Amino acid sequence: MDPQSVSAIALARVPDGVPAPADFALVQLPRSPLTEGQVRLAVRCLSLDPYQRSTLGGRHFGDAPVGPGDVPPGRSVGEVVESRCADVEVGRLVLAETGWRSEAVVPGADVSVVAVPPGVAVSAALGALGMPGLTAYAAHVRQLCPRAGETVVLGAATGGVGAVAGRLALRAGARVVGIVGSDDKAALATGRLGLTAAVRRGPGLDEALAQACPDGVDAYLHLGDQATLDVVMERLALGARVSLCGLMDQYNGGAPTRLRAGAVMTARAQVRGMVVYDHADLAAEHAEHVGALLTSGDLVALEDRYVGLAEAPVAFSRLMSGRNVGKVVVDLG
Structure with a gap:
């Protein structure tokens, strides 16, 4: 490989619906020079997250749209291999916005040192201790607010956000019902994750949810599609709390998600949108609380791992x- 080039994944074409591997291409880019105040990072672990879909041909909360030939955004754990920033030493593991590439040059002021408890994998800084974990924690303490004996329903219960949210709700004394996409995930949810019950999305969800939630749904973390949202909204208990956290079908080009106003009114429900950037003030509290759960083994940090940048698509x-x-991570180092 040319030492003056860097491997990267570029968008080959804007996806139509669910992205396919052919929508991306492995490319070689010129190696960037290092200027004063910058650091060079060798990417060790790349985070893949649903929000990135919104940038492909579009815009996500002010992020520049990604067009053909552009490198998608992404956060990574990187090792500092060269530094012209006095505050960032060579050899440090840091968190940074690098995009889908093997090496990146970024301002030293924009990186943060990776801090995980002893015995916890550094990739947790991208998952349970990173943005997905903070999303779950903020939704738990500020929007869902489950009480002992209540029933909490989680969309995408075995995903990076859902797995953390489920453990937090269980520790609060709630019954936790996970919505999943396969029998294997259902077994994982009720087994390793310890959820009270798991139900399959799709046909039959209404009946299954009625059986799993005989007294209705007190709190719902939405991470799914319109059909799932419709079913859950009709099962809300009086005074329910709903956190709209992820709109997977809309990310993939589906129709705008709509809310059943009648169901909200009947339940006198509180429905709030979850945008993790609004809750940065909880970062230290989240890291301490979730870090302790990881250290004790009370929280299982599920990771879907891939090896090699070429596997990112x-x-x-x-x-x-x-x-x-x-949580989906790609190991590079």
Whole structure:
């Protein structure tokens, strides 16, 4: 490989619906020079997340749209291999926005040192201790607010957000029902994750949810599609709380998600949108609380791991079609 080039994944074409591996291409880009205040990172572990789909041909909360030939955005754990920033030492493991590439040059002021408890994998900084974990924690303490004996329903219960949210709700004394996409995920949800029950999305969800939630749904973390949302909204208990956290079908080009106003009114429900960027003030509290759960083994940090940058398109396609189990990470180093 040319030492003056860097491997990257570029968008080959804007996806139509669920992204396919052929929508991306492995390319070689010129190696960027290092200027004062910058650091060079060798990417060790790349995070893949649903929000990235919104940038492909579009815009996500102010992020620049990604067009053909562009490298998608993405956060990574990287090792500092060269530094012209006095505050960032060579050899450090840091978190940074690198995009889907093997190496990146970023401002030293924009990186943060990876901090995980002893015995916890550094990739947890991208998952349970990163943005997905903070999303789950903020939804738990500020929107769902489950009480002992209540029933909490989680969309995508075995995903990076759902797995953390489920453990937090269980520790609050709630019954937790996970919505999943396969029998294998249902077994994982009620087995390793310890959820009270698991139900399959799709045909039959209404009946299954009625059986699993005989007294209705007190809190719902939505991470699914319109059909799932419709079913759950009709099962809300009086005074229910709903956190709209992820709109997977809309990310993939589906119709705008709509809310059943009559169901909200009947339940006198509170419905709130979850945008993790609004809850940065909880970061230290989240890291301490979830870090303790990881250290004790009370929280299982599910990861769907792939090896090699070339696997990122396959991993992303599986994520956006709901075939992942846990937080999706790509190991490069």
